[in-house]
Amino acid sequence: MTNCKKKVLYDTMSNKVYVWDDHMQITAPPEKKPFILSGKPEEKSPDRNVEEERGGWGNKLDFLMSCISLSVGLGNVWRFPYLCYKNGGGTFLITYHIAMFICGIPLFFQEIAIGQYLGSGGMTFVGQLCPILKGVGYASMTIVFFLDVYYCVIIAWTLFYIFSSFSSTLPWSECEMLLSDIRMSLVRDAMSTHQIRSVNNNSNTLGQWWNSENCFVKDNTTTFNVSSIISRNSSSAVEEFFDRRVLSITSGLEDIGGFQWHLFIALIVGWIMVYGIIRKGLHQSGKIMWFTACFPYVILLIMLVRAVTLEGAGTGLLYYITPQWEALLTPGPWMDGASQILFAYSIGCGALPALGSYNTFHHNSYKDAVITCIVNTSTSVIAGIVTFSILGHLALEQNTEVGSVVNSGPGLVFITYPQVVLRLPGSSFWAAIFFFMLLLLGIDSEFCLVESFITGILDNWSQSLRPHRHLFTLAVCVVMFLLGIPMITQGGMYIFQLVDYYSASGMSLLWVCFFQTIAISWFFGVDRLGDCIEKMMGIRPGLFWRISWKYIAPILMAVIFISQCFEYQRLSYGSYEYPLWADIIGLGISFSSMLWIPVYIIYYVFSQPGSLLENFKKGLKSNIAQRKVSVCDKSTGELLSQSQNNIV
Numbered sequence: 001m002t003n004c005k006k007k008v009l010y011d012t013m014s015n016k017v018y019v020w021d022d023h024m025q026i027t028a029p030p031e032k033k034p035f036i037l038s039g040k041p042e043e044k045s046p047d048r049n050v051e052e053e054r055g056g057w058g059n060k061l062d063f064l065m066s067c068i069s070l071s072v073g074l075g076n077v078w079r080f081p082y083l084c085y086k087n088g089g090g091t092f093l094i095t096y097h098i099a100m101f102i103c104g105i106p107l108f109f110q111e112i113a114i115g116q117y118l119g120s121g122g123m124t125f126v127g128q129l130c131p132i133l134k135g136v137g138y139a140s141m142t143i144v145f146f147l148d149v150y151y152c153v154i155i156a157w158t159l160f161y162i163f164s165s166f167s168s169t170l171p172w173s174e175c176e177m178l179l180s181d182i183r184m185s186l187v188r189d190a191m192s193t194h195q196i197r198s199v200n201n202n203s204n205t206l207g208q209w210w211n212s213e214n215c216f217v218k219d220n221t222t223t224f225n226v227s228s229i230i231s232r233n234s235s236s237a238v239e240e241f242f243d244r245r246v247l248s249i250t251s252g253l254e255d256i257g258g259f260q261w262h263l264f265i266a267l268i269v270g271w272i273m274v275y276g277i278i279r280k281g282l283h284q285s286g287k288i289m290w291f292t293a294c295f296p297y298v299i300l301l302i303m304l305v306r307a308v309t310l311e312g313a314g315t316g317l318l319y320y321i322t323p324q325w326e327a328l329l330t331p332g333p334w335m336d337g338a339s340q341i342l343f344a345y346s347i348g349c350g351a352l353p354a355l356g357s358y359n360t361f362h363h364n365s366y367k368d369a370v371i372t373c374i375v376n377t378s379t380s381v382i383a384g385i386v387t388f389s390i391l392g393h394l395a396l397e398q399n400t401e402v403g404s405v406v407n408s409g410p411g412l413v414f415i416t417y418p419q420v421v422l423r424l425p426g427s428s429f430w431a432a433i434f435f436f437m438l439l440l441l442g443i444d445s446e447f448c449l450v451e452s453f454i455t456g457i458l459d460n461w462s463q464s465l466r467p468h469r470h471l472f473t474l475a476v477c478v479v480m481f482l483l484g485i486p487m488i489t490q491g492g493m494y495i496f497q498l499v500d501y502y503s504a505s506g507m508s509l510l511w512v513c514f515f516q517t518i519a520i521s522w523f524f525g526v527d528r529l530g531d532c533i534e535k536m537m538g539i540r541p542g543l544f545w546r547i548s549w550k551y552i553a554p555i556l557m558a559v560i561f562i563s564q565c566f567e568y569q570r571l572s573y574g575s576y577e578y579p580l581w582a583d584i585i586g587l588g589i590s591f592s593s594m595l596w597i598p599v600y601i602i603y604y605v606f607s608q609p610g611s612l613l614e615n616f617k618k619g620l621k622s623n624i625a626q627r628k629v630s631v632c633d634k635s636t637g638e639l640l641s642q643s644q645n646n647i648v
Contacts, residue, residue: 057358066355067372068293072379073445074154075344080380081387082412083340087333090323095337100377103556104341106548108352109369110520115353116365117532123456125353130519132619135600137456139512142593144349144453146503149480150496153487155442156266157414158435160246165431172241173422239406242414250491252576257490267481267488275477277447279470299437304382307389307420316392319402320384331563338560339505344376348513351452364537390416407574410497497573502586507564511594514557521549524622
């Protein structure tokens with residue numbers, strides 16, 4: 001990589017600076033003011049040359065791998081399948097892909113480009129574009145804060161599964177139950193026809209101590225209706241291991257239960273890992289991203305090959321791709337499809353602008369954005385294929401419909417994938433490898449999100465906090481760890497789902513993304529955004545991008561949000577219906593982020609000098625100045641052309 005060598009000569013007669021390099025001669029007056037796209041410059045023009053303070057990526061591919069690590073994570077393998085299952089398979093796929101094309105990809109690129117242009121993270125960039133909507137930054141940071149708290153709980157579950165995998169016999173491969181004489185005779189009848197496993201020794205117990213009398217384990221080589229012999233309420237050993245051993249779940253939110261030390265220790269380990277990675281800043285973790293972004297695909301492909309060859313997999317896949325057309329007339333699938341795109345792509349949480357802010361000014365992030373979105377969606381689809389293949393197999397075993405084989409919820413991935421592991425040779429080894437993969441997906445998403453929260457705070461209070469970055473990072477991790485402790489109690493799953501549903505997905509995320517898109521596309525303007533992108537990358541967004549940014553994406557989000565408000569449904573977990581007071585608390589969690597936007601609007605118009613109407617109009621105007629850029633692009637050392645006049 002060659003450096004751009006420059007020679008500088010100052011002419012006192014003409015008061016000009018002459019700069020020579022290997023390519024051409026450039027003339028520029030000293031102290032040249034930046035070119036203004038429109039409007040008047042602010043008193044203090046933002047400075048893009050922040051790499052000295054913020055640091056930067058080691059190379060271009062580090063940024064791409066960081067984007068993949070952020071967007072491809074538990075949202076794809078953990079959240080996508082259970083939302084798809086909840087909404088009837090094919091119905092969700094339709095809403096998901098529509099939202100992806102008209103919202104996901106355009107907004108993903110928009111956020112990265114803005115962050116790269118401004119050189120700032122999620123809490124500050126909207127306020128620079130539209131001062132009156134600065135509350136969007138505070139709202140997004142609130143969402144990220146809640147998300148960081150409960151994401152590490154999933155990491156704790158995963159760590160416990162990894163620990164449990166180090167045994168010759170996987171603990172979720174067997175059942176233990178004390179059977180009545182009648183039930184035992186039914187089991188022995190099934191044994192006589194080689195339809196279920198033999199009973200351990202001559203006792204009336206099977207497998208592990210934490211299982212109930214409804215637990216069953218079916219032999220791998222048979223197709224047999226176990227539920228008709230044991231109980232219509234039968235459950236697999238995998239389900240009972242997650243519910244009764246990992247969670248020790250209680251009957252409801254009213255019974256919080258006791259403290260679980262195994263998850264407490266796992267939660268501590270999870271936060272130590274997160275802090276250790278981000279201690280020096282995300283931009284210095286690029287090499288770690290290479291492994292965390294690539295390794296999970298190796299394991300996921302192994303799971304895919306085994307899952308699609310299971311007996312009954314075809315039934316599950318048919319359910320996966322077959323839509324229920326009448327469900328498309330209800331807002332639920334549209335809400336979940338749009339929110340999953342925003343969630344999986346990490347849109348509206350400030351993480352993408354934070355990553356983009358570490359790029360050099362002329363980095364072509366358009367290619368990175370498109371590649372990341374394609375990889376993200378492909379990962380979700382593959383994870384769905386694996387999950388629904390397993391669900392089809394379980395439905396065949398239990399002689400039931402795919403739609404009712406298990407409860408749709410946050411634990412779906414911990415029920416389906418271990419079923420595949422049991423059917424692989426050397427199941428203990430593959431269990432450890434799979435959950436290590438899940439750990440990587442959780443860790444790389446978690447430390448990207450924690451870093452985006454820290455970056456947003458530091459950008460807003462840089463002078464006081466940036467010198468103490470390490471201490472501040474430690475304090476943030478400790479606070480988030482303490483807030484996650486209630487979610488690892490025996491009733492913690494109910495708290496977990498309450499926070500997941502109301503804080504970091506659904507209505508609150510749509511609300512924040514709507515106002516963020518309005519601030520960028522309307523008040524800053526898609527034409528000015530196009531000018532910024534052209535100046536940075538030499539390409540200009542085409543008609544599709546401008547229409548999506550300005551009209552389609554905000555209209556779709558507004559329609560889904562309003563429809564959901566009119567057809568609001570109470571939260572449930574399986575057959576358990578949350579009490580009214582829990583939903584009220586959940587709405588309070590949503591409002592804790594959503595209210596930042598209207599509250600800051602009121603604060604702005606009352607705090608500025610002048611009339612309320614004048615202040616309101618003033619707050620809608622953006623005066624962002626285009627940056628001075630160096631003659632040499634820092635990433636390549638080559639002189640950039642002024643414009644390539646390309647349209648994308």
